[in-house]
Amino acid sequence: MTNVELFARADSWFQSQQWQVFPFQKETWEHYLAGKNGLLNAPTGSGKTYALWIPIVLEQIRARSRSAKAKTGIKAIWITPLRALSVEIKQAAERVIEGFQLDLTVGIRTGDTAEAERRKQQKQLPDLLITTPESLQLMLASKDYAQRLAHCQAVVIDEWHELLGTKRGVQMELALSRMKTIAPNLRIWGISATIGNLEQAREVLLGLDSKTNEKAVLVQANIQKQIEVYAILPETMDAYPWRGHMGLHLLDEVAAIVKRSKTTLIFTNVRSACEIWFQQLLDRYPEFAGEIAMHHGSIAKETRLWVEQAIRDEQLKVVVCTSSLDLGVDFAPVETIIQIGGPKGVARFMQRAGRSGHQPGKKSVIYFLATHAMELIEASALQKAVKHTLVEDRIPYLNSFDVLVQYLTTLAVSDGFYPNEIRQEVQNTFCFQAMTDEEWRWILNFISKGGQSLQAYDEFKKVEIEADGKFKVNSRKIAMHHRMQIGTIVGDVSLQVKFLGGGYIGSIEEYFISRLKPGDIFQFGGRRLELYQIKNMQVLVRNATGSGKAKLASWLGGRLSFSAQMSQLLREELYRANTSDLSVELAAMEPVFTRQRRESIVPSSNEFLIETFKTREGYHSLFYPFEGRFVHEALASLLAYRISLLTPISFSLAYNDYGFELLSDQPIDLESVIDNNLFSASYVHQDLQSSLNATEMAKRKFRDIAVISGLVFTGYPGKLIKTKHLQGSSQLFFEVFRDYEPDNLLLQQAIRETFEHQLEEGRVILALERINQQNIVVKECSKPTPFSFPIITDRLREKLSSETLADRIAKMTASFMK
Template sequence: MTRQELLKIAQSWFTEQGWKPFKFQKDTWKAYLQKKNGLLNAPTGSGKTYALWVPIVLNYIKNNPDYKTRSKKGLKAIWITPLRALSVEIEQAAERFARGLGTNLTVGIRTGDTSQKERAAQKKSMPDLLITTPESLQLLLSSKNYDKTFENLEAIVVDEWHELLGSKRGVQVELALSRLKTVSKNLRIWGISATIGNLQQAREVLLGPKSEALQNSELIRANLKKKIKVKSIIPETMEKFPWRGHMGLHLLDEVVPIIKSSKTTLLFTNTRSQCELWFQKIISKYPEFAGELAMHHGSINKETRLWVEQAIRNESLKAVVCTSSLDLGVDFAPVETIIQIGGPKGVARFLQRAGRSGHQPGKESVIYFLPTHAIELIEASALQKAVEKKAVEDRIPYLLSFDVLVQYLTTLAVSNGFFPKDIYPEIKSTFCFQAMTEDDWCWLLNFITKGSQSLQAYDEYKKVEIEEDGRFKVNHRGVAMRHRLQIGTIVSDAMLSVKYMKGGYIGTIEEWFISKLTPGDIFTFAGRNLELVRIKNMQVLVKKSKKKTAKVPSWMGGRMTFSAQMSELLREEMYLASEYDATSGKSEELSALTGIFDRQKKESVIPKSDEFLIETFKTREGYHAIFYPFEGRFVHEALGSLLAYRVSLLSPISFSIAFNDYGFELLSDQEIDMQQVLDNNLFSAEFLMDDLYKSLNATEMARRKFRDIAVIAGLVFTGYPNKLVKSKHLQSSSQLLFSVFRDYEEDNLLYLQSFRETFEHQLEEGRLRQALERINNQKMIWRNCEKPTPFSFPIITDRLREKLSSEKLEDRIRKMMKSLDS
């Protein structure tokens, strides 16, 4: 069959469905049938599944002319997805097309949710298309004779590649692909990515730099003119001193009419605790929504999540309060309206969420922005412009993640074993490990066989044996089993199951939150008020409670920061606000903030593009110095510590540091000599690394980072299912190893990696350096104020929140506002 005949088959099927294929779909079919690899850049809901599954089936038809009567068994294609929730959608779309053309191709799913029975059936006979996650693919590589399973594999599609790219799961995928390229001779690799800033680099990471696959590849863009309408929910009365404490709930009555006038609404929150709170408040104030309102976040049990997703599809729910768990491609066309509660911290995330509305080609997306405090309206104004410019962030790939490599080498040793001379060039061909040296490689081989220089005396670290023929192999069944249980790179705090005393699983919650509660305490979870009865065997046993006041769980993932792109957009908007007297170019959001800007100008200034603002004032708490780089909380955390350390070198003074996305505060019981700070160029980027080490207690941060590295590399065992090791024990085991390496083996690659990741990923050293260079070129504007300003107020209240309960905080803030208004 010629290529034209094959394409005609696909075209006819589309016509039968009443559809018309897009140009990007046809371009992808053509490129695939020309035996090319590539990256498809297409938004959610644009038909990307059919862009790649169609040519895989067409290629099968071409190679098997009698495809309707006979089927050639065995795995032909793998579809990798970062989220288990997406697998059902892909399965349905794939089966629809395969059946529509009369093929006998089978589709199967293999994720953490797949039953033991289904896995056993797959072991005997693999489906033609397997939909799986990066972790489950690694598990397949750990099984005996995996090369036989994959030898006839023709295609790998990596969905939502932008999500995997900037994470260690992306490194897992790179390593798996490096192996499968060798095992499967006719392999074609394709990625699907939403819009990111560095698409060319994303393709290079996926296919491998300098690889043949990259030379023979295409980057295909779906130029769909997606209209996105951003509407801000602006409060009728604007507070003069904005603060974040009410989580946007003061605008609840403005939100309900929007929900009522839409068929289906998704309310996106940034954290699971905010999600729980909004759900509770809507139901308690508007009980008529009972049965029509649901909640969706990653800690709720799978059955409930799937029920919610299905209910959105068949429009039996009016609204869902959710987190990023619904960011990615779960496909439900009917969603009419999106409400974003609070700043999304990044342009790409905002666009992704906006795209869930009008989630069909050609439909307009409508997204409402609800500020949790007034200053967030500046973010709304900045996002309006970002949507127009399509300004999105880069995803920065990981480099030299030796913990993932140690895990991968052990995986290969558990299955068939490996010869270093064969595997080394494959690993070097990946983006992540292109700079690995032969010395690094020898160290890693020593590490998995002898447990590194300082652990040689302990047999538990000698996992891999070197056989007579030079093959590296795990021969101990216990080692192999423990390794398989721990494959993966997502290391979170130990998760405990939440169950009713009488039975019934509700979801999972992080140990660090539950450890703060005592039996009898009431907490909100999955939309219910629950009373803690006891904790037993990694299970939180609860019963329903009728009490109204409850603690809302907070999850470790709740700390989000501005992306570099978002920070830049915000600064541009802020500079515009400084000149807001000129009416041209002034957005509705900036107009609404007139009162706050007037107050800010009265008490201090709004900085212009060439200015850097510092405010000082005294309250009963002490002497405050507030700095405004507008660079995001992670950069401010590092900047605050750096400046506090440099000031202390000039005069002995101690500070408490507070920060948010706009700026940071140094609070002391002594007055800072600000003129001395300005005269001594304390924002210099010189000696940055040395000063950061001393100021931040970088060793302590690296020690915390090392826990994750130790778990991924298999240095510490997280436990068996239903008998997990408590996180405090994990922490103490990894801290002990960290101390051993620090004292006896400073060149240990995993020990060094913990520092590198602390600086590169947690402290964003590159961004920090750029921020310092920018500040150094700005004119310092120091205002000694009489009292807190509107800009400083959110930073002060954020610090108070850490110390006070929500009721006490609201009382305290009311008093503060009263005194400031006088």
């Protein structure tokens, strides 16, 4: 059959569904049937799933028209990053197959797949398989995988923007490098929402080999998804804004929007806010009972699935949710989205907006509720970003040797591999393009002999080298352990906080505690505690003595930080406050700006603002880079360290997305320290190492690397090894490598990832370079300013209950307004 005949059938089927074929869909069909690889960029709800299921099925019709006998075995693999999306993807495929009256089989293979279905697939794979990156790795670990996958004609990676910039994305790069060799007629396609670096996203997906890239295309849907953004503005604006009430003072305005919409999703950034908003809405408006539900990652899977189906069936009026509803699930009836608080990124905001009007040609409506006045600058920046489609880049990983170790062991567990053959495949991936001969030899030596440090221990000689040079795992125990751990990508954990003499206080996230050094004081659970040591996943503390300032514990709720793109947009909007070109949101903030100018200034594009003032707490120095919480955390530590080199002084640090504070019990001569290269972009790496507990942070990062690379075993199903034992084991490896093999690639990777991904060292350097080009304005203020107020009140929150905090802030505001 010709393409014209095939497309006529597809057009006819679309008409029977009362759908319109978009040009980008037809362009994708043409490229696919011409044997091209590519990346499809299309907005949420535009029909991009059918842009690839249709040509995959048309290819089977064409093959059958040429040969009466259809080949058995798998024809296409569809990769989804979320298991929850697999059912809808399967339904879409079945709808197409039924419409074209074909006898193709469709199956799902994820961690949720029943054992009976797995056994059935082991005997005969379906024609079309929907699976996850981890399950694809498991397939590569099975015997004779090359023969079973040899006739696969397509791999489609859905939501590629979610995998790009993660180690799961690296897993996909490696899996695709193998698939290209064993399935010579393979076409690779990715589906991505809008990101800033689409060309690079395609390059990472397809790899660097010339054969694949000769047939590479980028298809962009020329569909201007209409997104209307409205800010929910309070009737009166606080001149001194503070974070903490989660926007609940605008509860009635939110309820009014809900009442006039068919279905509304209310997005919060964290689960605690989700719980609170759900309860407050129900308490204030009991008539919502039976029509309101909640959806977040800690809720039982059965409940989440029921909520998703109830939205589709229009049984619910409003659902309060977190990022658990960000991706992919098709909710045609949703009319309105409400975002509570700043989403911290343009892509996340647009993704959530796309949940509304989730159909081609439909308008998306999203309301932004600022939880405090400063977030209205964010609202104004998001309006601009949506209008001009200014979206963040996703930065891919380089040299993730832990994932490579896991992958090579996977190949050795199945049929084995020859290093020279696999080396070329690995080298053609984006992640490992710069891998040296020496690094490759180190990796091979590590999996076969345990490397330089572990060669005396047989348990680390996992892969045997056979007489013909093949690398193969022959131990059933090693193979079983590896299959159980395939795909493991580790996340953050909590540590128990205990007194030295016993007594459990609570749990705290390691990303905060790993930044402290023994002797540091922090506020936790209403107590002032001194860190004694971190041991076996426990934080051992004692009651702090003396009046030294304490660091504020921070939790998951504070971990979202501005992307680099969002930070730049925010600064541009702030600078507009000094012009007559004011957005609705900036105009609403005029009381804040007026009070700020009375006490200090609103900086312009060529100015960097530092404020100083004294209170009974001590001497405050406030810096405003507007770079996001993570960058400010690193900058605060860096500057405090540099100042302490010039004069003996100790600081208490506080930070938010707009700036950071150094609080001390003695004044700082800022003019003098600024002249001493305070903002120099030189020696940042060394100074960060000295100012933060970088070794402790690298140990935490190394635990994840140790698990991924198989250095430590996480346990059997139902009998998982406790996290504290994992940490103890990985810490021992870390110390052995540090002391006896400092050039160990996994150790070096832990240090590199700590600085690149956790401390965002690159953004810190760029921020310092920008500050050096601005005029530094030091304002000596008589009292706290509106810009400084959110940072000060963040510190108070850890000491006071919410009721006491509100009273205290009301008194402070009244005093400052005099």
